Amino acid sequence: MSDFDIENIYAQIADDLRSTGLSIIENAMDPIIIQALNQRIASLEEDTFQTAGIGRQSDHEKNALIRRDKIRWLDRSNELEAGYLQAMDDLKDYLNRRLFMGLFSYESHFAHYEKGAFYKKHLDAFKGKANRVLTTVFYLNEDWQTEDGGELVIYQAEDHNKALCKVLPQQGTLVTFLSDEFPHEVLAANKSRYSIAGWFRINASTAAHIDPPR
Numbered sequence: 001m002s003d004f005d006i007e008n009i010y011a012q013i014a015d016d017l018r019s020t021g022l023s024i025i026e027n028a029m030d031p032i033i034i035q036a037l038n039q040r041i042a043s044l045e046e047d048t049f050q051t052a053g054i055g056r057q058s059d060h061e062k063n064a065l066i067r068r069d070k071i072r073w074l075d076r077s078n079e080l081e082a083g084y085l086q087a088m089d090d091l092k093d094y095l096n097r098r099l100f101m102g103l104f105s106y107e108s109h110f111a112h113y114e115k116g117a118f119y120k121k122h123l124d125a126f127k128g129k130a131n132r133v134l135t136t137v138f139y140l141n142e143d144w145q146t147e148d149g150g151e152l153v154i155y156q157a158e159d160h161n162k163a164l165c166k167v168l169p170q171q172g173t174l175v176t177f178l179s180d181e182f183p184h185e186v187l188a189a190n191k192s193r194y195s196i197a198g199w200f201r202i203n204a205s206t207a208a209h210i211d212p213p214r
């Protein structure tokens with residue numbers, strides 16, 4: 001049995017979110033799970049990844065100016081992917097208990113940034129519009145160096161032109177932030193870069209409209 005203390009990680013995330021709305025935690029997951037996720041990613045054929053879109057945008061050229069990553073949604077029918085989704089479900093329950101966030105569901109995809117790929121500055125949700133409330137990004141890249149590029153740059157909630165911090169996409173690092181507060185971008189990676197991005201939603205269903213999972 002691993003003695004990894006996930007409750008302690010959840011507590012740190014809750015504290016960070018309460019004080020700043022942003023949390024960056026290294027070694028946030030059991031190394032055994034990280035290894036397994038890496039093997040899972042390595043076993044996936046590249047053609048199971050699809051070009052990522054932006055909202056309902058279907059203009060591929062415009063899209064490619066904004067983001068160049070390829071994605072594959074996580075699926076509960078695979079045991080490992082289900083394990084990751086379960087960890088995020090537990091985080092959801094923890095945050096709901098501690099911070100009364102009212103988080104309702106979670107959706108998540110693997111993202112592959114090939115050499116040269118980037119994602120320009122964006123917000124994951126727009127105030128009052130979307131129901132994505134909390135973003136998570138988890139990194140899977142062993143021994144990532146500064147010269148490998150591909151940093152996540154997070155901008156200030158108060159001033160979207162001012163960078164707040166740069167995060168190396170280092171294996172085991174989990175970044176969590178309020179989706180409609182912090183603009184962020186992925187700088188061009190100099191080598192293949194893998195992450196798992198995900199979003200907690202609140203329930204936006206009404207009698208006339210059942211909120212789709214994505």
Ligand code: OGA
Nearest residue numbers: 111124137152186195197
């Ligand atoms: C996203 C995103 C960041 C990353 O998918 O919306 O901002 O570091 N990803 O992969």
Ligand code: MN
Nearest residue numbers: 122123124184
């Ligand atoms: Mn994003």
